Amino acid sequence: MKGLIIHCREASELAVKQGLEPLKLWDRIRLFLHLSMCGFCRIFAKQNSFIDRHLKNLDENVITKMDTERKEKFLSDILE
Amino acid sequence: MNPKEQIAELFREHADYMFNFAITRVNDVHLAEDLVQETFLSALKGFDSFQGMSKASTWLTAILKNKIIDHYRKKVKEYHKESMEQLGATDEFFDKNGTWFPDQLPKDWKIDYDQRIEQDEFYRVLQHCLGRLKELQRMAFVMKHMDDAATETICKELEITASNYWVLIHRAKLQLRKCLEKNWIKN
Numbered sequence: 001m002k003g004l005i006i007h008c009r010e011a012s013e014l015a016v017k018q019g020l021e022p023l024k025l026w027d028r029i030r031l032f033l034h035l036s037m038c039g040f041c042r043i044f045a046k047q048n049s050f051i052d053r054h055l056k057n058l059d060e061n062v063i064t065k066m067d068t069e070r071k072e073k074f075l076s077d078i079l080e
Numbered sequence: 081m082n083p084k085e086q087i088a089e090l091f092r093e094h095a096d097y098m099f100n101f102a103i104t105r106v107n108d109v110h111l112a113e114d115l116v117q118e119t120f121l122s123a124l125k126g127f128d129s130f131q132g133m134s135k136a137s138t139w140l141t142a143i144l145k146n147k148i149i150d151h152y153r154k155k156v157k158e159y160h161k162e163s164m165e166q167l168g169a170t171d172e173f174f175d176k177n178g179t180w181f182p183d184q185l186p187k188d189w190k191i192d193y194d195q196r197i198e199q200d201e202f203y204r205v206l207q208h209c210l211g212r213l214k215e216l217q218r219m220a221f222v223m224k225h226m227d228d229a230a231t232e233t234i235c236k237e238l239e240i241t242a243s244n245y246w247v248l249i250h251r252a253k254l255q256l257r258k259c260l261e262k263n264w265i266k267n
Contacts, residue, residue, distance in 0.1 A: 007178030009170055013250045020224060020249075021231070043186040047257055050193045054206060055225040057196070059101050061203040066099035070113050074095075075088050078124070 006030045008041050015045040019052045083127040090136050091120050097137070098144055105148050105222050107211040115151065119144040145227065149237060152219050156239055159216040164240070167214055168247030173254050186257065189265045202264055209259035217252040220245060 006014075011034040014027050023031065035042050081089070095116060102112035122143050123130070130139055152159075173184045180186070191197075210218055220238055223229040235245050 007174070008180050009174040009178035012254065013246065016250050016253045017246060040180055040185050043188050044257070046193045047186060047189065047260075048253060051206075051253070051256060051260065052225060054197060054202070058104060058203055058206055058210075059097075059226065061200065062096050062100040063200055063203050063207060064100050064103050065096045066113060066116065067109075071091070071095055074117055074120070075091060078084055078091070078120070079088055 004030055004033055006034050008034075008038060008044075011035065011038065011041045012044050012048075015041065015048050019049055083124060087120055087124045087127065090123070090140065094137055094140055095120075098140060101141065102144060102148065104207055104210060104226075105219070106151065107215075107218065111151070115144060115147050118147055122147075152215075153237065155215065156237070159214070159219075160239065162214055162216070164244050164247070167217055168244065168251050170251055170254060184258070187261060187265070189261065191265075205260060205264040208263065209256050212259060213252050213255060216240075217248050217255075220248050221252045221256075224249065 011031055014023060014031040015035075017023060018028075018031065035045060098116045098119060099112055102115045103109065106112055106115065119140060123140060126143075130136075173180065175181055197203075210222070213221065216238060220234055220240070223234045223237075224231070231242065231245060234240075235242055238245075240248065
């Protein structure tokens with residue numbers, strides 16, 4: 001079994017994973033211990049969940065619109 | 081209104097939403113336009129089966145999602161040209177011991193992380209940063225985070241193992257975070 005102490009690489013991977021599915025108990029403890037000692041990974045973990053939440057809103061924010069000419073062409077093709 | 085007119089009406093109303101949806105996932109203007117167009121053509125063909133069964137936007141988005149997955153299925157071999165080691169490598173972020181390199185340390189963005197951002201600028205950068213991921217990464221990422229697909233489904237569609245999947249997602253998130261930090265948090 002792996003030890004309790006993990007480094008930032010593994011901690012950041014666990015933080016990413018935790019946002020998507022439940023972690024095993026040991027991984028939760030490892031992550032918790034690491035985050036309690038590492039401010040940078042705490043920032044990473046916060047930003048990770050911030051990003052996850054906003055990815056869910058991306059489709060509702062229509063920022064790239066379809067080319068108008070292309071739209072007109074499709075409409076005239078379909079209606080002819 | 082005949083079906084053609086009704087589809088045209090739906091197109092006027094939903095084309096931009098659908099296009100934005102597609103481009104987030106495929107990062108290619110022409111391909112996204114084609115996929116949207118094919119979606120409405122399929123919708124026209126299947127119009128009888130629809131007839132108010134669900135919300136039109138839900139129905140159209142489901143067709144588009146399938147078209148995007150079909151596209152990925154066809155391309156998946158090509159995307160695998162880039163080896164999994166490259167797609168999952170985190171060497172630029174962490175040293176041999178697995179500690180952040182000094183220039184890669186996450187900076188505090190000095191925002192309220194619980195707040196919901198509404199500015200277009202933020203979403204523009206987010207879309208841009210997703211666009212910079214490699215196809216396989218982006219698709220794994222989007223299927224999971226935005227389309228709520230099960231991990232097994234994603235692994236099957238993208239022909240990757242579960243451990244490769246996590247490696248891919250981890251690196252994608254590291255890159256996306258850094259890209260946001262660089263392009264959205266300017267100071």
